[in-house]
Amino acid sequence: MSMAAMTTATSGDDLRRKKHVPAVIERRVEPWLHFVAGGLGGMIGAVATSPLDVLRTQQQLYGTVTLQGTQPQPNIMVRSVYPLIRTGGFLKEIYLREGIKGWYAGLGPALAGIIPARAIQFFTYGNGKRILTQWNDGRETPLVQLSAAGLAAVVTTTATSPIWMVKTRMQIQRGKYTSSLSCLRSIIQKEGIMGLYKGTSASYLGASESAIQWMIYERLKHFMSLRRSREPGTRKHGKTASDWFEYFGAAASAKLLASLASYPHEVLRTRLRQPPDANGMVKYKGLVHSAKIIYLEEGVRGFYGGLTPHLLRTVPNAAIMFLAYELVIYYFGTAPKTH
Template sequence: MSNADTFIHLLAGGVGGTVGAIVTCPLEVIKTRLQSSSCEVQCSAVRTLRTATASNAGCNASHMYFTPEMNWNVYYHHHQCTSINSRLAVFPESVLQWPASTSSAQPKGALSCFRHLVEQEGCRALFKGLGPNLVGVAPTRALYFCTYSTAKRKFNKILTPDSHLVHMCSAGSAGFVSCTLTNPIWFVKTRLQLNRNQNVTAWQCISNIYRSQGMVGFYRGITASYFGISETIIKFVLYEYLKVTLQQWRETQADSSMSNYVALDYMIAGAISKTMACSLSYPHEVVRTRLREEHSRYRGFFQTLHTVFREEGYRGLYRGLSTQLVRQIPNTAIMMTTYEAVVYLLKSLIDDKRYAETE
């Protein structure tokens, strides 16, 4: 029975995660772009800035041509006397004072990011990283739900059955196992989503990472993922509580038809629990994206957290949150509903088979 139950949760988790990932992939790409340090997405590849920082570069420049790069901004100083870009200077983003009158210099939102992706990189850009996402989401969700159900069974024997502590320990164990085993897949996915070169393939990205950093490079940002386990703990504790509460409420209703909305209970519980958990622990996602950037100047979890807060304020730690919520609510609702539906169907098939064998 134990092996059959493990297989059911393994398959259900994989199917649920895959369906959710396909439906919400464009929002995932936009969220990753907004989280990155190059989130000042431009409507054109190069824009002109009139700024006083030209004097800080040691040259007499009237215009500065800006190209958004990862973590650092590259400025080509165009001299009045020549049309040749004769000098290259590199500044941290914190050095610059954006002109208030230049609207294109302000950070863009999700809608502008969407338009930029479609106009500059084509509709295919909305599905960047989908390959690694599909490769990773099934084993990640399968490992997660399998570990969660197994750990829950074990902790129920040690602790008070179905208590909040059991759900917390189970979710923490599942998050640690899935993060550790699948971090390289998500690292490649993030790199592809941040890469503006449409022709870069997943295999080329893997080769570049291995050549420049070795196997250790695939685990950049894993510390942030470990801190992100708190999100899964909060989510599953709330999910289990809301699911039971909604079911008990429907059972007390005089209308017998109210007890038939089991799938709706799963969707509501999944959406609410994910929204609250994501809002509370979101900064770890921004930190993780920054650590996974190419040529990143960020080195560790706390150093990145401190740097982002010092340079960009608390808003920098919550960049892309609205897009993440818009993505996660349907993603979690679809994933949890599919998961519960597959578990129900497989258990029904197994019970029917056993009943037929006993006749």
Template sequence: MTADWQWENAVAGSVAGLATVTFSHPLDVVRTRFQVYDGRNPNLPNYKNTPHALFTIARSEGLRGLYAGFLPAVLGSSISWGLYFYFYNSAKQRYMKNQDESSARIHLASAAEAGGLVCLLTNPVWVVKTRLQLQNPQHHGRPYSGLSDAFKTILKDEGWRALYKGLSPGLFLVAHGAIQFTAYEELRKIIVDFRHKQNSSSDSSSDLLTTGDYAALGASSKLAAILATYPFQVIRSRVQQRPSIDGVPRYIDSRHAMEKTARLEGIRGFYRGITANLLKNLPAASITFIVYENVLNLLK
């Protein structure tokens, strides 16, 4: 892939991210609320399971509740995916200059570099998204009226540092993208090599893969990444939640959140909301890579 095609990766990634968020956002709201629920916060409702959470939110908060934080989610996801695919392919091209073909190490390094840059650039958006998703009828104090109001209020009441809460676990979550993309690329290569042996007349890898292949590759690579990194997502959500009315945060920092979660909830606490997360992300990953690969092929 030449540098001339890097912008196509950014466009394809942004379109893929937008499609993913629109499809899966209600499950993202449920996941976030499960992640921060520790049984000791009166401002957070207790849901029995994912269907019960969806039904309860729909009944008590309506469509607005199911799509709380949708604007920052769309903004963050579109920017993140666009930048991620751009940085990833740019880094991969740079690492491959002196090599004839790609390797797992190149994919891993490229994904880690891209993930770190995206995390630094988009963390404020995810803080706002998390806080908007956690607003509910049981919430006390003045709620944020939207994306702009959330940014202004956070800056006024807590300062710019609050917009970077959860950055540490966010950087650890770079491993998520690295695992996902490495698994995707390696599995993709295996399938392409296998199909190429069966159909040697086709020179293009895109001709050898179907939409079903992209869906399976996206879901399987995402599953591996989720199982390995999910506890960091829980810690990030807990650290990013809004302080109490008196301005005292529930968790001082990521270390405090990890220690408190381990002591009071055990290993189960680090995997709260994983069912909603799997229901959201496995189909979403399939959609993302189907859209990405097809848009990329179309642009080329």
């Protein structure tokens, strides 16, 4: 490191001490606490947004279809809310066709995947960030956060891909399988062990979304921390309801921006997990091949099928999950020592 860079870093540290800027992580967190907090948040979010997850999967697989008798109106106000109206219409159709159970198709394997997936993700990210920060001379930079997020995404995807395959098959072939176990056996018998990992390449591509989301969230938390440092008495009284609402909003904003930037991988992953036809033929073979077919048959819009229900599900899901995580960390973490 050059003398100028060392001087700049030292000046930044001095400025931080003078302003008494609190660290982003305000509690000493045991490694296992990341695991528990992530799993709990993932479970709550999944149950709350399951109907939209079912709808998203169907629209990603079959594309978007305009409801009969429901057409966009020329009025700009109507056009702005039309996606929400159409999403509500699709949910109503699922309910009328399959009942309340249709909204929760695949929830069992989803929870079996989401709980360990989020637990692994938060565990890997929290501890990976701590280790990388130590290697970086104690400085938690955006690059450290980005690297930890990428590592967490890869580890989580590799560990839970078979569960997501079972979940997707049960959602798009409802009634064919009596249980998650029967679905698992069917995939292995017909497609082999590697059949459980179809779409994993697209999931690795989606690691960028997780990395972007974490980095934006951490930056927003940092700015919130700077603002709180200027408010007298904040340290004495701990976090307020306003702080928790800000965490909720920061998580929602981070997920929204990350999803918009990387959504096509979601469609590619779902198509790659589509089962073979009656003749055993597979339509989508690999990322590039799938992208070509979607573009030729559906155009650019095909890469954004199910975007509205996806955002309606994942944005509040992420907000709930991250808020639950922060609450567990705050109330069960070890308070920093005061001098």
